[in-house]
Amino acid sequence: MDAAPSRAVMLYGTEHEDAPAQVLRAGPLSVEFENGALRYVRFHGIEVLRAIGFLVRDENWGTFTPQISELKIEEGAADFAVSYHAVCTDARQRLTYRATISGMSDGTLAFEVTAEAGTDIRTNRTGFVVLHQAALAGHAVKVTHSDGRVVLARFPELISPGQPLLDISALDHEIMPGVWASCRMEGDSFEMEDQRNWGDASYKTYVGSLLRPWPYTLAAGTRHTQAIRLSIAPSGSMGATAAHKDSPVSVEIGGETDALMPAVGIGVPAAEAEHAVAAIDLVRRLAPRHLICHTDLRGEVPPSTLEAYRRLAEATGAQVDLEIIIADDTDPVAMLDALAQRLAAARLKPASLVVSTAADLLSWQPGEDRPTQPTAQSICAAARRVFPGVKLGGGVLTYFTEINRKRPPAELLDYVSHTTCAIVHAADDRSVMETLETLPAIMASTRAFIGGRPYRIGPSAIACRSNPYGRAPFENPHNTRVPLARMDPRQRGLFAAAYLVGYAAACARGRLDAVAFGAPTGPFGFIHRQADHAHPWFDTHDSNPIHARSVYPAFHVLAGLTKGSGRPLVATAVSKPELIEALGWRERGRTVLWVANLTAAPVEIALTGPAAATAAVLDAQNFVRAAFDPEALDALAAPLPTDRIKLDSYGVARLDWPSA
Numbered sequence: 001m002d003a004a005p006s007r008a009v010m011l012y013g014t015e016h017e018d019a020p021a022q023v024l025r026a027g028p029l030s031v032e033f034e035n036g037a038l039r040y041v042r043f044h045g046i047e048v049l050r051a052i053g054f055l056v057r058d059e060n061w062g063t064f065t066p067q068i069s070e071l072k073i074e075e076g077a078a079d080f081a082v083s084y085h086a087v088c089t090d091a092r093q094r095l096t097y098r099a100t101i102s103g104m105s106d107g108t109l110a111f112e113v114t115a116e117a118g119t120d121i122r123t124n125r126t127g128f129v130v131l132h133q134a135a136l137a138g139h140a141v142k143v144t145h146s147d148g149r150v151v152l153a154r155f156p157e158l159i160s161p162g163q164p165l166l167d168i169s170a171l172d173h174e175i176m177p178g179v180w181a182s183c184r185m186e187g188d189s190f191e192m193e194d195q196r197n198w199g200d201a202s203y204k205t206y207v208g209s210l211l212r213p214w215p216y217t218l219a220a221g222t223r224h225t226q227a228i229r230l231s232i233a234p235s236g237s238m239g240a241t242a243a244h245k246d247s248p249v250s251v252e253i254g255g256e257t258d259a260l261m262p263a264v265g266i267g268v269p270a271a272e273a274e275h276a277v278a279a280i281d282l283v284r285r286l287a288p289r290h291l292i293c294h295t296d297l298r299g300e301v302p303p304s305t306l307e308a309y310r311r312l313a314e315a316t317g318a319q320v321d322l323e324i325i326i327a328d329d330t331d332p333v334a335m336l337d338a339l340a341q342r343l344a345a346a347r348l349k350p351a352s353l354v355v356s357t358a359a360d361l362l363s364w365q366p367g368e369d370r371p372t373q374p375t376a377q378s379i380c381a382a383a384r385r386v387f388p389g390v391k392l393g394g395g396v397l398t399y400f401t402e403i404n405r406k407r408p409p410a411e412l413l414d415y416v417s418h419t420t421c422a423i424v425h426a427a428d429d430r431s432v433m434e435t436l437e438t439l440p441a442i443m444a445s446t447r448a449f450i451g452g453r454p455y456r457i458g459p460s461a462i463a464c465r466s467n468p469y470g471r472a473p474f475e476n477p478h479n480t481r482v483p484l485a486r487m488d489p490r491q492r493g494l495f496a497a498a499y500l501v502g503y504a505a506a507c508a509r510g511r512l513d514a515v516a517f518g519a520p521t522g523p524f525g526f527i528h529r530q531a532d533h534a535h536p537w538f539d540t541h542d543s544n545p546i547h548a549r550s551v552y553p554a555f556h557v558l559a560g561l562t563k564g565s566g567r568p569l570v571a572t573a574v575s576k577p578e579l580i581e582a583l584g585w586r587e588r589g590r591t592v593l594w595v596a597n598l599t600a601a602p603v604e605i606a607l608t609g610p611a612a613a614t615a616a617v618l619d620a621q622n623f624v625r626a627a628f629d630p631e632a633l634d635a636l637a638a639p640l641p642t643d644r645i646k647l648d649s650y651g652v653a654r655l656d657w658p659s660a
Contacts, residue, residue, distance in 0.1 A: 005537035005624070011493050011620065012490050013495075013536070015536060018429050024075055024080040034428075035066070036086055047133055048175055048181045049132060051129075051131040053129055055126070056088040056123065056125075058090070059122045060124075069086075080102070082100070082101040086098075089118075093122065095116070095119075095126070099111070099113045109230040112226075116222070117221065122217055123216065123218060129205065129206040131203070132205070143170075143171060144170035148169075156203075161366050161401075162405075168190040168191055168205055181232050183230050184229045188207045189207075191205070196438045199442070200426070200435065247575065249606065251572060254570060254573070255570065255571060259568070260569065261561075262512040263513065264504070265458065265514060266518060269519055270305050272519050272522040274305070278529075279529070287563065289566075290318050295322055297324060297338075322353040325357075354397065357374065359371040361468060363401065364405060376394065391414040392414050393413060393456065396418050410451055415513065417455070422461075423464060424483060425483060443457075457516075458514075460516070461523075463485055491523070492538060495650045496552065497557045497596070498597060501557055501596035503517070508569055518554075527549065568586050569585050579599055580596060581598060582594065590657060593656075595645070595647070596647075615638065615653050617647070618633065618651065619650075622636060637656070
């Protein structure tokens, strides 16, 4: 028997694990201290702030990891105190800072930093950021401006494309009736952006202003002092949410609804097309309903790539949806006509297409001047002329932020689309899973400006398919957790399988027409292949001739989700969506339910609904079997003897009931 991978590799695809946070308490005030920052500031169990951190970002929006030393933590019954020294450095620049943090049982919290530039620092942002949780959408907030004026506003419900609040000195919001939290920012002016644009489950108030020029320089030898101060008044009687915390986790399965499961597809980057053909039997088992095939007309499109797209479509029966990039300030008719000739030579017939200019792959601030040619209208006209009868999509090939800031002419389109990335600003495990919380707001905000046009998302993955905010996605050769990285190791672990269930469930509830995920192989893949970076355990076992090509846990989930395409959804009610997610539909005389544990802690789930279920569980216990058997879930299916099911860390279960 071959050696099993480590538990870390099974969960995360890497031996590296997130460092555990340290919980600090001062009476009813609690915070999590993690790598020099604070997360989940709670008072009497109620979340007040999502995070407070001091960040140093370079001119490409890369975030330095502080090297912390001299860490001192003191904790008493009614207070706590933290102090440390930090260094942010690379080959060219160096900044150091000293930080002190104090918390009191009355809810008072202070985080103070004095930084010194050891060299000139070219930075897009250096200073504090404060995150308010996305659950505050639509809630009132009192804004204190730098001149002392206090204005009543609201956290945006629909996602704001620009900064909803400017010139901020303090923000006050109600954490429960009659109890207000005041967060004061000192040392510079602050402004807010709606971080839900990038998938983060928060509103971010940050130092400085994007209305100023950036990057900017902190001169060598200069000192910079900032502080964040939190207070709560009145404290009153706040018997908090322990009852909710201790209540069981449950999923209630209801009847059939009038909503349908979106058509589920898969992305095929040009670089992976021929690799996917090499694994065509496994791609066939995934049975995607559509293939999103990428073509960049700024360079050569090899005939072998187009032939690979055709072979994949023939093998799977999937329709081909083209993503097309054209150069800026070019004749779209000429470029698309040349592509049409190549497609005809390859006998590849697209069912739909989206055309993007190179400029629209980049990020632009609202109101910022951007190239005006070719226009969206001229691109639509060219696509209709060259590809008559082919459905025409519009939007962006990048993320929701970019479509929110450049909204497409929906009236000219057959559908609208964009993608998402789960690691734009943060790449720790909890932040990635929290991006699922933001998908409903992304969908509602898009619906608000596209009207009744069909809506598609994808191909989306945890990792970054393109970087609108810098030169390119970051490399990640050491299999760590890196924001905006081209490869995220969790794609190979159970983490991605659970994330996929949560993502698909959100898209189903959002009544999307279609959703696509990842790629057959490669950094966003579901099927392993050797690459220029290490894949712990998988590389060793796929090089062994006695083994067939292996698959990742998310392969089994995607193969199941594609079977649900177009099926009527059943109602599901989840008691704690921050812990688990569920998605179900009617399929050929049975009800199919997928349940996922979105956390690293085991969870027991009570099921309410039909009895006599069959369950197949995908978790660390059967990881190896699932890696080498693409039909493993069918083989693992067994009667569920009770109305409860236990899921280990990031475990996924497929449950079946005969339909009444």
